[in-house]
Amino acid sequence: MLITHASQLLTLAGGPQRGADLGRLGIIPDGAVLIRGEVIERVGTSEELERAYPDEPRLDAGGRAVLPGFVDPHTHLIWAGDRAAEFEMRLAGATYMEIMAAGGGILSTVRATRSAGLEELKAQSRRRMDAMLRHGTTTAEAKTGYGLDTPSELAQLQALLELDAEHPLDLVPTFLGAHAVAPEFDGDPEGYTRLLCEEMLPAARRWWDEHAPGRPLPFVDVFCETGAFSLEQSRAILERARELGFPLKIHADEFDNLGGASLAAELGAASADHLVKTSPGDIRRLAASETVAVALPCTPFGLAQPEYTPAAQILAAGGLLAVASDINPGTAWCESMQFVIALACRYLKLTPAQAIAAATINAAAAVGRADRVGSLEPGKQADLLILSEPDYRHLGYRFGTNLVAQVIKAGQVIDFSSH
Ligand SMILES: [Zn+2]
Numbered sequence: 001m002l003i004t005h006a007s008q009l010l011t012l013a014g015g016p017q018r019g020a021d022l023g024r025l026g027i028i029p030d031g032a033v034l035i036r037g038e039v040i041e042r043v044g045t046s047e048e049l050e051r052a053y054p055d056e057p058r059l060d061a062g063g064r065a066v067l068p069g070f071v072d073p074h075t076h077l078i079w080a081g082d083r084a085a086e087f088e089m090r091l092a093g094a095t096y097m098e099i100m101a102a103g104g105g106i107l108s109t110v111r112a113t114r115s116a117g118l119e120e121l122k123a124q125s126r127r128r129m130d131a132m133l134r135h136g137t138t139t140a141e142a143k144t145g146y147g148l149d150t151p152s153e154l155a156q157l158q159a160l161l162e163l164d165a166e167h168p169l170d171l172v173p174t175f176l177g178a179h180a181v182a183p184e185f186d187g188d189p190e191g192y193t194r195l196l197c198e199e200m201l202p203a204a205r206r207w208w209d210e211h212a213p214g215r216p217l218p219f220v221d222v223f224c225e226t227g228a229f230s231l232e233q234s235r236a237i238l239e240r241a242r243e244l245g246f247p248l249k250i251h252a253d254e255f256d257n258l259g260g261a262s263l264a265a266e267l268g269a270a271s272a273d274h275l276v277k278t279s280p281g282d283i284r285r286l287a288a289s290e291t292v293a294v295a296l297p298c299t300p301f302g303l304a305q306p307e308y309t310p311a312a313q314i315l316a317a318g319g320l321l322a323v324a325s326d327i328n329p330g331t332a333w334c335e336s337m338q339f340v341i342a343l344a345c346r347y348l349k350l351t352p353a354q355a356i357a358a359a360t361i362n363a364a365a366a367v368g369r370a371d372r373v374g375s376l377e378p379g380k381q382a383d384l385l386i387l388s389e390p391d392y393r394h395l396g397y398r399f400g401t402n403l404v405a406q407v408i409k410a411g412q413v414i415d416f417s418s419h
Helices: 046-052 084-091 096-101 106-115 118-134 150-166 189-211 231-243 260-267 280-287 298-302 311-316 337-347 352-358 361-366
Strands: 002-010 027-036 039-045 058-068 070-072 137-143 170-178 219-224 249-252 271-274 292-295 321-323 384-387 404-409
Touching: 002 046, 002 384, 027 046, 039 046, 070 337, 070 361, 084 096, 106 150, 118 137, 118 150, 118 404, 150 170, 150 189, 170 189, 189 231, 219 231, 231 260, 249 260, 260 271, 260 280, 280 311, 292 361, 298 337, 311 321, 321 337, 321 352, 321 361, 337 352, 352 361
Parallel strands: 002 058, 070 137, 137 170, 170 219, 219 249, 249 271, 271 292, 292 321
Antiparallel strands: 002 027, 027 039, 058 384, 384 404
8 A cells, every 4th residue: 555645744764762852753745655564665755656656556645744653652541440539529629649548549440440350341441442543542551550469460461462452552561560559458568569579470470471472571560659669669579570571661750759760770661651750860860771751741731730741851861752641540531642742742841743753753662662663664564644634733733632534553544433
């Protein structure tokens, strides 16, 4: 298939974009893409490619912008139920941590998720995947973390693998048994940390080897935060995970600066995420590493809090910056990377070009897939979006409506009547 007449073909070619380099879109005016099977074979101008492949079936983009599918590198996709009542409590003045201390928050979703059967859990999550795909996300990281005991966490891994196989949206799994201290270990985070290190992580490794042999291991993530896991506990969990061969991620500095960003850099984590309260020293150490800084602007927006990730400082220090939705039922139920881009332009002070690079090639780097997705280059998976507009800057500028007209996933035009 030959896609022709993209007013602007945003290739994002050349790999992840560090520091001041962020925002290099590699635009080809009146661009075209040749797709063979699931893969991009060639990229160029419409004139060049129409001349070289005169008999190829055409998809005319009709003078609209074309770009790589979005990669959402931080989601809590797999859950059951909702927390609409808690949202109302928060509006009445309760804080996130007060709600959590009262048995709400993550633990109320844990109860709903543990009691949902596998099919129900998948059905509820699948609806979110449909919405994500419709809004242009073609690859998403997806975390467990609403089970908090071995069987429930493994059931969530199972749901993730099945959804990945059944749905066009590609999922990159993450084991987040360390999302919160399990209710059975209330007041004993040390005990739950020991369970994670001695039982849950080794069990996850054995389960993976049995159920997904040959497939790259999932990431292991930890919520390093006051009220969740201390820096020392986070270190113990991540070091044990690394010993078992898992690649790493971390939730760091959402509410308090505990030093999680530096820990991520030291341990060679793929990403450190949130980074709202990160100190200048931690930013320097993170920016000097290969660890991607992932900003989640839907979370402060969802909590109506004024502070966002200091993106300008991360970029000034030469860091790799990505953005993600953090979709979850407590603070940020948002399926749209377009809305993430709109927030990133306003509150992270990114240009639309920077926000798009952070949502594509750099987001792919945050999930270890920059060699396969996140840009339109020969050899990459053919994941593309055709916008409804000729100018890519409508992304960021506009919000609350869907500007993705068509999604091409692994070379297939998605038919949304079935998603
Ligand atoms: Zn998260």
